[in-house]
Amino acid sequence: MKMMNRMGFVLVWFLVASCASSRDVVCRSRSRAQNGTLVDCSHTQVTSLSDVGISGVDVSDVILLDLSYNQQLEWRSGSLSGFSCLRHLNLSHNDLQELDQHAFHGLEELETLDLSYNNLTALTSRTFANLPHLQRLLLDHNQVSSLEEDVFENLTHLRHLDLGHNHLQVLYNNIFSSLAHLNWLGLGSNRLQRLETGAMTGLDRLINLDLSDNKLKLTSSVYPAWVFASLGQLQLLHLEYNDDDTIGEYPDNVFSDLVSLTLLSIDTFNEVHFGRDFAALRSIHTLDLSKNCQINYIANTSFEGFKNSTLSFINFQFCSLEIEACAFCELPSLDRLWFMYSHFQTPNHILESLYGLQHQTMTEIKLQGIGDSLPFYHVIDSHSARYLRNICVKNFTMSSCNIQRVAGNALTVQNTPFFRCVEHIDVSMNAIFGDASTLLKMMMSDGPLRSLALQDQIRFTITGAQCLVSQDFRCKDYFRDGGYDENKYTMGFRTSMNISYLNMSSIFPHLNPLPVNWTFPSAKHLKILDLSYLGFANCRMTFYGLENLETLSLNGNYCYNMTEKMLDFLDSLTKLSLSNFGFNPLFLKSRGWRLFENVDQLQFVDLSRNDLPFTDPDMLRVQRRLKELDFSYNRFQKMPVNLDNHGDLRMLDLSHNSLGTLTSSERSALDSLARRHAFSLKLLGNPLECACFNLDVVQWLWHTPVSLDGEGRQANYTCTTETGEITSTERVMAQWMSHWRRCVGVQMFGIALSALLLQLLAIVVTFIVVRSWTQLCYAWKAIRRYRLPRRHHFHRDAYIVYSEAQDDVILACVTLRVAVEERYGVRLLLRDREELPGSVKAETVVQHIDDSWKVVLLVTRDLSQDEWACGFTVQQAQRSITDTMPDRVIVVFFEEPRDLPAMPSLQLLLRMVPERNILHVHRDTPPQHQVWKTLADLITREH
Template sequence: MAPQETTEPRPSSLSLSLLLVLLHMSPEVTSEHLASLPPGCLKGMLRASCQGLGLHTFPEMLPLTIEQLDLSHNHLRVLQDNTTEERPNLRYLDLGGNQLDRLSPGALLPLRWLQALILAGNTLNQDYESNSQALWPLDHLHFLDLSANCLDGDMAAVYVANLSSLWSLDLSNNHIRLLARGTFLGNPNLLDINLSGNYILQIEAGAFQGLLQLRELSLARNSLHCISDFSLRPLWRLNLSFNALQFFATEEGNWGYQLQVLDLSHNQLRAVPMLSALHHLRHLNLSDNHLASLESHPPPLPQDTALWYQEVIRPNLTQSGQNPAVSLPGLTDLDLSRNQLGMFPVDFLSHLSALQRLSMAWNCLQNLSALQPMSVLPLLPLRTLDLQGNHIQTFPSWVFEMLPSLKVLNLGDNELQLCWRTEAGQDGPFRGTPQPFGSAFQLKHLSLSRNGLRKLCSSAFSPTTLFSLDLSGNTGLALVPSDLQGLQHSLRELSFRGNGMESTHLGLPCLQELRVLDLSGNTLDSLPWTLNCSPFLQRLDLRKNHLQALDTEALGSLSGHLTSMFIAGNPFHCCTLGWLVALASANVSIPDLGEAQCVYPSSDGGSWGPLARDHRQFCTWWQGTQAAWVLLAVVSLFLICCVVTSLLQNSPRLPWALRLRKSHQGWN
């Protein structure tokens, strides 16, 4: 999420810069002006696109009203002097994806009011000193894209040396290895720089000198190993993902940092970085590193100690065992996923008084102890907790006591056991916590997907007020109505996707507030009768089951609010589709109707056809056969009755039976 701005409102991203670049002008346009564009160009009031038309030369004449011109992905190789004519209204020019290798010094001179220029995907590394002169007259240029031009650091510095009006610069996907001191001295108004996708190994001190307005910097996908003296104080967003960083630190006493978003994901960090001066930090991404603990300490020195490691071990960069969370009072979003953390960091989290979202997905968490780690638990405002992909078997209730505002909890892809039965006198992991979610009074969204659950505890969720519950991917799960006790008046979304459940194992209670139900990927041959208790159901997913038909009575009770149903992957009977007519009359949408199939019964096992086809002519024989079988059954029953009557009348015991009956009546 973008942080809130704390200084004067100036453009701070590529999209915002482009919005300021593109000025609106009068929509009036004449046919003679439009006729001057090359054939095949898409024409608009203020825009013209000649993208991918195989052009070899710049259009000789342009409509006077055009503000934006797209000539990308053509075959332009050279822009000569006088190639363009005076067009004061042109603000945006895209020449990306051509074969440009030469720009004459006066090639862009008539377009001196240009504000955005895209030169990405060309070969401007050739004759770069001469080519750069073509940009000098553009003293109103705010946005320049030189990405993917095979430029090294020196070439890039030459191209931007005299462009003092630049706000946004894209140098991504080039061949830059070194950022030399003073590279951007000629660009004091830069707001954002994209240097991602290069080969940067070293950044000299003073490389960003003079950039007092810089707000965004991306150094993602480079080869940086260490940043021991981060000093870009006005920066708001810094992306250092996909490098080889083993260390990141700011010096003690360097105040005035405005950094709010820091992405250090996909690096080689083994310890929490030293962020003591970043008091405004809001979003910190440390995912995909090698963190085994959340203590801050310098990494071990390699055998071939480099100069940058000597910088790392300076005394003023160590924190003397201080908890690194202490200096992050405003942190609201922390991503620790895909590391090697083995414990739930209660002490670390206790200092993050503003934390709203925490992800510890895909770590090494195992059993969370049922005993409280502290005598007095800290109260944290955390709202979203992602623990997916660990090895958690137990989830004690004290976690919810520490996180009273928790609303979203993801426990998918774990080994959670909600109903551990004690055997041979052994205590189960839920001893003392009979209701693992019973104290989650604010929890709204819970995922227990892919945990190998076979059954649920009847008191597991009481008295929670869940809105959504994901129980998908638990093969063999058997449910009885009491398992969801306490959710009848709150649950709105429920998923049993991919559980392989039979109809007899799907014991749903009356869920009166249910809106979304996913039953796909099971072996159901009928719908639960308790769907009649869910009058507000809007979306029903029945894909990949064993349904041959749908109960029209059950569908009738849902017709008031049901808006969509997914049905593909079922062996529906082609000649009993009254339920499909009922859905159509109730205006229920079936987005996958074109994928659904049905089967015609026959002696060889049946043949398949599209469900949406008119099946009347194909079902005439079957319906006649059914009627014949019914008539045959009636006739057969009549004949059997006649035979039995005849046998009884001719039986020698029948007169004796009649006399016995008369004598019995006489006694009465």
């Protein structure tokens, strides 16, 4: 029997291993469209179409077939002849080297054919002969070096042709003559050196032509006259990255036929001249000179060919140029002008070149990265900005230009076209310091300004919040000396009525101290406010006047000391960034819920880089609309948020924390979110465990529907085994059986050892029970009878011990009775009220003590002289103290202990009475005094 069981196990193991090693090639029928089936055979490593299995699908019903990423695919003639209704075929990213004339036989209905990223070297005249309805043909990223004249002869319905990234050298006459419906032609990144005169013949409907990144010199020998004669409908022409010569002229009679052209991207020379050949381009609106820009000088006549055109946008990106004063004088339609990354030009020279645009209405003037490589700073004064002030421009950018100062009257002269028209200003990433009045006047003006970007100034020396607004620099000393009461101080921050975006991040070295109330009285339209990296340290402020604010960023401040009322009046806030905010973890643990209580519209919260080890998981419980939550770069060892509160969450970033595992409830909550909608989880940078106890988490990471770190469903994470070995979740899954057997073996050994120990223990217990059955029965009965004494088990609450002197009798039977019994309902046993004449004194004392919950000893001078009370009674009180009733005796001194004679029995008793049960009371203490309540509490107190 054992041999048969062992053989059965080996057979099962062999079958499992065989199944694991084999790989069936089965295509996936992804979905069924209205008119047919979509089939995905990509990444299946098929070698021929005969290996493809499409379970339950009629091939004549397939309209889309994806065979991409099958490197060993062998294409034979008529391979897809059964796919009679196929419309879209993807053969990209294979290793196809040739196609014969019958390659696509039987695919007359094909509309899209993707042959990109293969190794095709030639296309014959009959390759596409059987594709009369083809509309889109992708042949890019192959090795085609030549095209036969009639290769596209039968593609009369073709609209999109991509031949980019091949080895073509010459475009011969009539090569595209049959493509009368072609709209898009891509010939970029080839080796073209020449165009024949009739190369573009037949392309009457071409709209987009890409000839970029070739070797087409801008000469008449390369571009023969009238080469673009048939391109009357062309709108987009890319000729950039062809000619690296610095000296030259554009050829004549080449561009004059492009009457519909709207965008021209072309190489340049040191001096450019767009002459009469460009005069016919009256529909052009974009001139892109940024690619391979060689310009270093623009004359007044450089753009004379466009003086009657609709040219509205010129891009001078990466052009180190010098411009004559009237270079733009004859461009009345110019609407957008970009000067970007001219590192060795100054912004002042650019501004002075705007002379020809005065009194013109424009959408955008952009200066970015101008003069940032020069070894000095720039100053924008009234003289250099005189032409800009006369331009009615909507968007003005002057960022990363190494500007040191913007003079007070440079841009803010009232009633100038610039001041009346500008809506968006960006002067970020400069080095502005000192007088900031120009920027502040813009911020506070009543003009149309809608957005102002001031962020990332290298040096900005304003150090006080009041100085920021009023420009009264005397207030610096006032702030520095601490001459204001921060609990009463309120600062009003006035902005433009129309402003909706304000970015002030990183413009100050510090902005402290801060007021408690920070009001924005005119910011009714402000939607986005960025106050990051301003050096906040005392964050006891509350924001007022920002009821319509939607985005607030306070990143990079240090607000360890903050108030939970900070966000109370930001009713419309949807995005809050508090990264690197310096939170006190205990504040978030205990008061975090209060900080976020009133911002229930939040959809995005960033709490990253705060070094938080813990937080309240229900801190964001009222944010039911939360979409994204960022807890990255902290020290969390467990899930910091209760996912049950956030059913709409789309992204949770827990990367770079201290998570070693995820509990089963946390994994279930994450899976539930992923099943509800697209959900992403980021876990990179956590010390995940691959130990036996955590194998279920490793398996979950491999099979969960959650999108992990943007890599789909099977992200690979570094993890550590129980022996300290560093491995990965992918490796563990690849060796799953060995890990599982090892872990199960350890567990089974533990279970077996535990079972053996339990058996031994049962034997020992049975032996002891059998030998001592009678003793165990009596011990069990004693345990059942044993119980701790409670107050309700006794007839009276307290037995009062006092002397027979008249004053002591009055003290016990009058004062104590009124102050404790009548006032607090304590049941007292007083011998003068309870004992009957003729009672045996010793037996009565013992009986009274046994019937009372507590014993109260009233120590007076008369008691010290009463041998009976101070002797026998005190001894009986001492004997009443047991382990179960250690607080049974209460001693009340009505005299100073040092004034009383020595009482040995009382001295011995005091050693057994805790200090809290010893009271000192004056005889004349009124009944309403607190000391009597204390005595009553001591009497009635349980264990």
